[in-house]
Amino acid sequence: DVKVTQSSRYLVKRTGEKVFLECVQDMDHENMFWYRQDPGLGLRLIYFSYDVKMKEKGDIPEGYSVSREKKERFSLILESASTNQTSMYLCASGWGGTDTQYFGPGTRLTVL
């Protein structure tokens, strides 16, 4: 079975803090993705990566950055957290050359 894990299920941070969300997959997938999910808006793509040290902006990259130093790990960074970044964050991965994605359980982030 494909396994995508995220470092925290629930996270509470204060405005202005630097926040790291970690995602690890165990299937040697080339592709990795970060989404945020908000009620009534579905999933929106923040950043994605098709290879180590490679990153591409998604639809809503503002206020976020990413890091992919190893193939299995993709980190999402909120440089200075704001209340409008309170959301559910979902990581996904998939094999290169395919469009099927496998999702982690999500991290519910609250910024106070």
Place this chain on the structure above:
Amino acid sequence: AQSVTQLDSHVSVSEGTPVLLRCNYSSSYSPSLFWYVQHPNKGLQLLLKYTSAATLVKGINGFEAEFKKSETSFHLTKPSAHMSDAAEYFCVVSEAGGYSTLTFGKGTMLLVSP
């Protein structure tokens, strides 16, 4: 550009009755189409995927979906709902295969009553 519209934000059914979740898509190319399901406080699970091999696609847990190009639709059905089907369902489109990103619909919440 690709887009997807889920026509109902909520659908309510009784246990044992059929389920129909409606999805229309827009795509400039031959798309891949997916249905994902999300149970409360869980990640998304792939239900089924259409890739042009067959217009009727069978998925897990008794769900299936039919690709209708003339109607640009990809509706999800199940003959008999079970309580465990209560969840949020997402219709998803992808263009141009492996190096395309996914575009998600806004989701349909399926409520199943006893």
